[in-house]
Amino acid sequence: MLLKNFNVLVLDDVILMCDFLYGVANKVPGCKAFKALDAKTASEILEHETIDLLITDIELRGPSGLDLLSRVRAGVFSATAHDIPIIVFSGNAYRELIQQCILFDVNDFLAKPVSAVQLSKKIQHHLQHEKLIQPATHYAEMKQRLEAPKEPNDEEGQHRFRVAIVRELEQKAEQEEQELDEQGNKVEKRDFLHWPDDATTGYFQLDRRLKNLAYNLSCFHNVFINNCKTVAIDAERKRACAAADYLIHIAKTMQQREQRPEFWSMLQQRLQKLQALMAELAEVNVKHHKQVLALLKKLAYWWMQTCNRPLINRTETEDESSLH
């Protein structure tokens, strides 16, 4: 169903292992592999090629795999998105390194040796499954904090654990989002904007950003409807605006190198409308309930119009040819 050719970067400082990983990644259907023997070369590739998935060893000579992946998450590479899936070979890495990788929302940890079949499955899995990644600024701040000289009482260590726990609770809360109807039966509580699991634009990068936008706008909707504090509403508004900006940015980058001109022209029109709506959202006074509600209605209408054929199709009912 997905049409995109994925660029996979493998980084390992042992030539034989690097060649093995490169060979496996290159054989995954739809994937083109790039290889690097050190973090410096990998950085150059990330800067100039749009990489869709990174596989890296954590222990490298020179700058570590952790240093590289933290820079990816902090969004320092202009051609590569900060929220790409990252697979780390952790082996016997020190516990602290692994904990730091978790903070940077690494998608998977593997131990060497891994077989070609296992690795191939992992690559395909992570190219098609979403992990919620925070905005790049979140990781940039974290990177800065981690790189700062340690305080003697290591309060920072306690913060690290707190961040991890908060994320887990968020995910659980998302899964358990059910409520009871009048008869006491469990009914699924729908988000303000919902991205169906089987929906796709044909490009997983766009899918995850659309899903992310839906999630963030739903969060904004929830805090607003529940009359939360202005500071909470503002925080959610910022996240929603950042999600929209990122979707627009990615679409613009992808459009330059993809086929399907009709699709991209139509998407561009939808995104221009979104940009205008999000500009309104960024400016609106959240104390003016009517204005915010009217804007949310417009956003819901935009979503309904956008999340439909021909832009978005269902994977279970459509075959690949219907996208062309």
Add this chain to the structure above:
Amino acid sequence: MSPVCTEHPILDLTVLIEMYGDDSRETIHNALSGFMQSAPKYINTILDASANQQLAALASAAHSVKSIAALIGANQLAEMCRQLEESARMAEWQRLASILQTLPESWLRLQQQLGEQLQQLERSDG
């Protein structure tokens, strides 16, 4: 030699075939010759680092050999390097010395087997 290490075969090509998911002569030849090119540098680093008591360098080189040895089915060397890496990180000098004593012999036997295997592959190619 440490009993843990001798339990493992020196070279098991079925492991290599499973890891690469490919039993073609070309793949096996490339993997074995790639290992022959890569590994000596790391083995030398291990020996030098142990002579100079540089535990971090020793652990790092052992880590590298461990992964590529396991990739081609050099199980004995892989296990030996796993133990070396572990001992170096925990600064267990006695255990390190015991493994390092047997490393050169094990490495030599592996090189012999690899040489024979490569010759065999080259003969069957011809």
